Amino acid sequence: MLIQNIRYMAVDEDGKWKVQSGDMLIQDNVIRNIGNFSFDESVEKLDGKGMLAMPGLINGHQHTPMSLLRCYSDDVPLMTWLNEKMLPLEMRMNDEDRYWGALLSMAEMIKSGTTAYADMYIGMDMVAEAALTSGIRAVIGRGLIAMDDNVEGRLREASDVVDRWHGKGNGRLTTMIAPHSPYMCPPEFLKAAVNLSEAKQVPLHIHLAETKDEERMILEKYKVRPIEYLHQAGVFERPVLLAHGVHFNEEDYNVLKSMRGGIIHNPVSNAKLGCGISDVKKLSERGIKVGLGTDGPASASSLDLFFEMKAASWFQKLKYEDASVLSAHDVLTMATQNGADILGIGEETGSLTIGKKADVILMDMNKLHLTPGHETANLLVYAATGQDVDTVIIDGKVVMRGRELKTIDEEKVMANAKERTKQLLERL
Amino acid sequence: MLIQNIRYMAVDEDGKWKVQSGDMLIQDNVIRNIGNFSFDESVEKLDGKGMLAMPGLINGHQHTPMSLLRCYSDDVPLMTWLNEKMLPLEMRMNDEDRYWGALLSMAEMIKSGTTAYADMYIGMDMVAEAALTSGIRAVIGRGLIAMDDNVEGRLREASDVVDRWHGKGNGRLTTMIAPHSPYMCPPEFLKAAVNLSEAKQVPLHIHLAETKDEERMILEKYKVRPIEYLHQAGVFERPVLLAHGVHFNEEDYNVLKSMRGGIIHNPVSNAKLGCGISDVKKLSERGIKVGLGTDGPASASSLDLFFEMKAASWFQKLKYEDASVLSAHDVLTMATQNGADILGIGEETGSLTIGKKADVILMDMNKLHLTPGHETANLLVYAATGQDVDTVIIDGKVVMRGRELKTIDEEKVMANAKERTKQLLERL
Numbered sequence: 118m119l120i121q122n123i124r125y126m127a128v129d130e131d132g133k134w135k136v137q138s139g140d141m142l143i144q145d146n147v148i149r150n151i152g153n154f155s156f157d158e159s160v161e162k163l164d165g166k167g168m169l170a171m172p173g174l175i176n177g178h179q180h181t182p183m184s185l186l187r188c189y190s191d192d193v194p195l196m197t198w199l200n201e202k203m204l205p206l207e208m209r210m211n212d213e214d215r216y217w218g219a220l221l222s223m224a225e226m227i228k229s230g231t232t233a234y235a236d237m238y239i240g241m242d243m244v245a246e247a248a249l250t251s252g253i254r255a256v257i258g259r260g261l262i263a264m265d266d267n268v269e270g271r272l273r274e275a276s277d278v279v280d281r282w283h284g285k286g287n288g289r290l291t292t293m294i295a296p297h298s299p300y301m302c303p304p305e306f307l308k309a310a311v312n313l314s315e316a317k318q319v320p321l322h323i324h325l326a327e328t329k330d331e332e333r334m335i336l337e338k339y340k341v342r343p344i345e346y347l348h349q350a351g352v353f354e355r356p357v358l359l360a361h362g363v364h365f366n367e368e369d370y371n372v373l374k375s376m377r378g379g380i381i382h383n384p385v386s387n388a389k390l391g392c393g394i395s396d397v398k399k400l401s402e403r404g405i406k407v408g409l410g411t412d413g414p415a416s417a418s419s420l421d422l423f424f425e426m427k428a429a430s431w432f433q434k435l436k437y438e439d440a441s442v443l444s445a446h447d448v449l450t451m452a453t454q455n456g457a458d459i460l461g462i463g464e465e466t467g468s469l470t471i472g473k474k475a476d477v478i479l480m481d482m483n484k485l486h487l488t489p490g491h492e493t494a495n496l497l498v499y500a501a502t503g504q505d506v507d508t509v510i511i512d513g514k515v516v517m518r519g520r521e522l523k524t525i526d527e528e529k530v531m532a533n534a535k536e537r538t539k540q541l542l543e544r545l
Numbered sequence: 546m547l548i549q550n551i552r553y554m555a556v557d558e559d560g561k562w563k564v565q566s567g568d569m570l571i572q573d574n575v576i577r578n579i580g581n582f583s584f585d586e587s588v589e590k591l592d593g594k595g596m597l598a599m600p601g602l603i604n605g606h607q608h609t610p611m612s613l614l615r616c617y618s619d620d621v622p623l624m625t626w627l628n629e630k631m632l633p634l635e636m637r638m639n640d641e642d643r644y645w646g647a648l649l650s651m652a653e654m655i656k657s658g659t660t661a662y663a664d665m666y667i668g669m670d671m672v673a674e675a676a677l678t679s680g681i682r683a684v685i686g687r688g689l690i691a692m693d694d695n696v697e698g699r700l701r702e703a704s705d706v707v708d709r710w711h712g713k714g715n716g717r718l719t720t721m722i723a724p725h726s727p728y729m730c731p732p733e734f735l736k737a738a739v740n741l742s743e744a745k746q747v748p749l750h751i752h753l754a755e756t757k758d759e760e761r762m763i764l765e766k767y768k769v770r771p772i773e774y775l776h777q778a779g780v781f782e783r784p785v786l787l788a789h790g791v792h793f794n795e796e797d798y799n800v801l802k803s804m805r806g807g808i809i810h811n812p813v814s815n816a817k818l819g820c821g822i823s824d825v826k827k828l829s830e831r832g833i834k835v836g837l838g839t840d841g842p843a844s845a846s847s848l849d850l851f852f853e854m855k856a857a858s859w860f861q862k863l864k865y866e867d868a869s870v871l872s873a874h875d876v877l878t879m880a881t882q883n884g885a886d887i888l889g890i891g892e893e894t895g896s897l898t899i900g901k902k903a904d905v906i907l908m909d910m911n912k913l914h915l916t917p918g919h920e921t922a923n924l925l926v927y928a929a930t931g932q933d934v935d936t937v938i939i940d941g942k943v944v945m946r947g948r949e950l951k952t953i954d955e956e957k958v959m960a961n962a963k964e965r966t967k968q969l970l971e972r973l
Contacts (some may be wrong), residue, residue: 187916188923192872225913329866388859389927391868418927419914424855430620431816431856432863438757440819444620485653486847488615488959489966495616499817499846504932531916538917 118143118513119156123165123479125469126172126449126493134446134494141170143475146287146513151469163515167483168507169493171449172468173232173476174422175456177381178322178360178410180238180260181247182210182218184225185538186415195328195390203415209544214537215240219247221534222414224525227253229421229503232476232511235358235381235410235460237295237322241274245282248290252516252524254476256460257282258295258322263306272309279317289512291319291462293358298324299335299343307350320356320378320461323347326369327361328392344369353377358459360410362400363393370403379406379459382451384428385419386412394432397451398442408456409448421503426452430498445498479508546571546941547584551593551907553897554600554877554921561874562922569598571903574715574941579897591943595911596935597921599877600896601660601904602850603884605809606750606788606838608666608688609675610638610646612653613966614843623756623818631843637972643668645961647675650842652953655681657849657931660904660939663786663809663838663888665723665750669702673710676718680944680952682904684888685710686723686750691734700737707745717940719747719890721786726752727763727771735778748784748806748889751775754797755789756820772797781805786887788838790828791821798831807834807887810879812856813847814840822860825879826870836884837876849931854880858926873926907936 120141127137142150142160150156183203190202210218215238226234233254236244241259248255259275279292294317296302296310314321326332326343335343344365347353353376362380365373373380382395400407409425411417417425426448433443457467466476480497484505487496509517516524548569555565570578570588578584611631618630638646643666654662661682664672669687676683687703707720722745724730724738742749754760754771763771772793775781781804790808793801801808810823828835837853839845845853854876861871885895894904908925912933915924937945944952 185917187919188928189919191920191923191927192869194868198868221913221916228913385855385859388863389868391862391866391870393866394863418923421914421930427813427852428856428859431813432859434819435816435822435860435863438819438821440622440626440817441620442819483959485649485656485955485959486849488649489613489963491615491617491966492619495619495846499619500616502849502930502932504930527913531911531913535917538919 118161118163120163120165120170123168123170125151125170127469128450132446132450134449136169136493141469141477143510143513146474148469148471148473148475151471165479167481168479169482170469170477170479171497172453173466173478173509173511174230174452175408175460175467176226176231176234176410176420176422177358177408177456177459178383178412179222179234179236180413181222181236181244182215182238182240183413183415184222185214185218185534185541188418189415191389191418195392196330198390205545206541209541212240212243214541216243216247217530217533217537219244220251220525220530222420223247223251223253224522224527224530225420227251227509227516227522228506228520229423230478230506230509231420231422232478232509233457233460233462233466235293235322241278242281245285245290249286250524252511252514254289254462254466254511256291256293256462258293261296261306261310262301263303264301268306272313275310276313276317279319283319287512293320293322295322298331299346300331304350307352311351311355314355320358321352322358322360323352324361325359326364327387329364332364342369344372348372356461361387361392361395363387363395365396370399373405374403376405379408379455381408381410381459382429383410383412383417384432385425386416388428388432389418390416394436396436397429397433398437406455406459407451408459409452422452423502426498445494448498449494475510475513477510478506480505481507546589546591548591548593548598551596551598553579553598555897556878560878562877564597564921569897569905571938571941574902576897576899576901576903579899593907595909596907597910598897598905598907599925600881601894601906601937601939602658602880603836603888603895604654604659604662604838604848604850605786605836605884605887606811606840607650607662607664608841609650609664609672610643610666610668611841611843612650613642613646613962613969616846617843619817619846623820624758626818633973634969637969640668640671642965642969644671644675645958645965647672648679648953648958649962650848651675651679651681652950652955652958653848655679655937655944655950656934656948657851658906658934658937659848659850660906660937661885661888661890661894663721663750669706670709673713673718677714678952680939680942682717682890682894682939684719684721684890686721689724689734689738690729691731692729696734700741703738704741704745707747711747715940721748721750723750726759727774728759732778735780739779739783742783748786749780750786750788751780752789753787754792755815757792760792770797772800776800784889789815789823791815791823793824798827801833802831804833807836807883809836809838809887810857811838811840811845812860813853814844816856816860817846818844822864824864825857825861826865834883834887835879836887837880850880851930854926873922876926877922903938903941905938906934908933909935
């Protein structure tokens with residue numbers, strides 16, 4: 118496929134995003150050429166005029182089936198939300214529910230410009246099936262919680278997810294081992310998960326330092342801070358995706374600075390649940406990579422990463438009372454290459470680079486709210502929304518064109534999600 | 546016009562928003578009936594099926610012509626932004642620039658569900674003309690800055706705006722006297738503005754307590770805090786719209802609690818410029834009315850009040866580290882009735898009430914990101930965006946239907962805004 122006459126976002130050597138123009142050649146699932154080149158072979162053409170191409174966004178932390186619980190409970194404290202509102206419904210979800218919830222999430226993610234994402238949940242076969250159907254790039258892991266005695270069974274499920282799905286969908290599916298959190302995983306269980314990650318040679322995905330309660334709990338129970346708890350279990354000997362990372366002190370930063378992987382900042386979820394603001398400035402200054410995620414749809418409410426980009430910048434500026442902190446350029450990098458790196462797929466995706474997989478979105482910039490159009494990076498972060506995405510290409514395949522999904526029947530997924538939710542509530 | 550089979554948002558006695566259903570009858574420019582009633586006369590019918598009606602949103606603080614400077618300068622400190630980036634261009638704007646800038650802002654506001662707004666700028670004749678063209682409800686005031694010796698001339702312009710435009714457009718246009726801020730208005734000038742507000746019997750509109758620098762400056766120059774400075778000039782003897790209100794102490798709250806009017810909170814602008822978070826919780830607890838605004842498009846970047854609703858709730862939850870603060874219900878009230886009250890038009894608009902002017906928006910809720918649809922107030926605030934608005938009715942007139950503007954040629958306003966901006970930059 119040859120995308121002609123397109124403006125596209127490239128990153129220069131000092132990390133600034135700039136607009137360039139030319140053509141983009143996609144063959145098989147790879148960006149073969151971009152810029153000004155001649156190409157005479159007969160291929161499918163796509164007119165990029167008026168559009169702006171950018172790398173697809175990376176949502177680094179998600180629980181896709183929870184879309185069925187979107188806006189079921191808001192404005193309540195985290196523990197009430199989790200224990201009284203979410204868990205009773207999550208416990209009653211079946212595979213069908215999880216499939217349609219996951220597909221609804223993926224449809225929404227694609228429609229708002231997300232081309233790759235990381236998922237931690239239960240029933241990951243359903244999530245994998247939905248990912249294969251939707252065409253999205255997914256990094257999945259069975260969420261591991263030591264709440265019952267069946268520790269072996271849980272680890273086996275996590276191992277099965279890797280064996281069954283890693284590399285599937287032309288390599289679109291990869292896997293992680295996903296122990297839930299310090300407070301849901303006792304030391305031996307966490308160590309077993311680390312060992313499994315080593316044995317399977319896939320990274321870890323874990324919640325960390327989301328709330329002050331977590332810190333208090335772990336300090337009380339194990340006499341160490343959450344990050345030291347992970348350190349002692351060997352987590353940092355493996356590449357690891359740390360979700361949240363709100364509450365750190367200087368010692369914590371010292372542990373983190375040599376980590377492989379990075380931190381997925383979920384600003385909206387952290388705000389909505391009153392958790393706090395991750396110190397992106399400090400993390401970045403210490404060389405720790407930070408990406409962006411929405412967290413599950415039941416906390417964030419929306420899966421539009423354009424909201425998360427705005428929120429990330431706004432929150433950091435508020436935290437430091439300084440408008441120059443976390444520029445639009447930095448935020449764009451967080452939402453693309455940084456996320457890809459942390460998901461372990463940074464060689465394949467995260468930028469419009471010759472040789473990388475073709476994960477590309479085309480933005481329709483001919484909009485009132487994007488006019489007159491001074492600084493493009495600023496417009497993308499501060500003014501655009503996911504609804505300005507016109508076309509989405511993942512792994513070289515057009516999965517949305519003119520805002521019409523090609524892999525998913527929107528009406529069907531909405532109808533099924535509503536029906537599954539209705540039945541789920543009746544089981545409560 | 547009879548809108549049939551519509552679901553609509555009503556407020557019950559304890560301030561909670563709930564969904565009701567029925568028909569809505571609009572005659573002339575007024576909501577004549579709503580709910581379940583029979584009406585047999587032959588009138589224009591509009592099918593509301595699948596839509597959700599709610600009162601149009603109120604943007605309480607704007608500088609519409611600044612849309613030409615959207616994303617021209619972001620991520621820089623406020624004083625650099627204002628003095629080095631904004632002012633040199635603003636000084637070079639002419640009437641044509643202001644007209645197209647204002648019209649671009651209004652088009653964007655209508656397209657994202659705003660039906661009424663307040664404007665403080667210069668060249669208000671152009672803004673008024675654009676308001677008449679667009680069909681929006683506008684409360685305009687000539688921004689008064691004592692930067693030259695022509696104080697009398699400035700006050701006369703402010704007075705002329707009232708005489709010329711108040712009540713025009715079938716009452717859609719009303720006016721305010723708009724001294725810019727404590728730091729731009731010396732005592733005698735501010736007092737003259739207060740007197741003019743009294744003489745013309747229109748409210749005041751002024752920036753207050755936006756930055757710590759302002760507080761420092763006023764304390765240094767006049768030995769009182771900004772709010773006391775206003776108090777001494779007689780500002781609080783008049784109904785007043787205070788924009789921002791970020792930096793208050795307990796004494797300030799005591800001055801404010803008997804005020805008429807209220808505070809327009811501009812969360813996104815305040816975040817982007819690193820100013821801080823207005824204490825909406827405390828203000829509300831003290832009985833001070835708080836509405837929402839975007840501030841000018843050059844700071845907020847977007848005029849979508851759905852962003853401001855999200856930001857208001859997120860910021861307050863972060864400020865208090867408490868998820869229960871500033872619920873979706875409270876935010877909806879801020880963005881509608883509170884805003885209308887503060888703009889001095891609360892008897893006419895701000896809710897779907899029989900006898901009020903028909904300022905109504907219809908939301909298309911059949912969207913992936915609004916599925917499955919548990920709590921409607923939560924969906925509207927946390928998941929919806931201005932792009933989910935399908936139909937906008939202002940003063941009984943359909944100004945947008947199926948996302949197509951009826952009063953403004955979108956392509957023309959974008960083309961003109963771009964051309965004016967190009968020429969403006971060339972004059973720099």
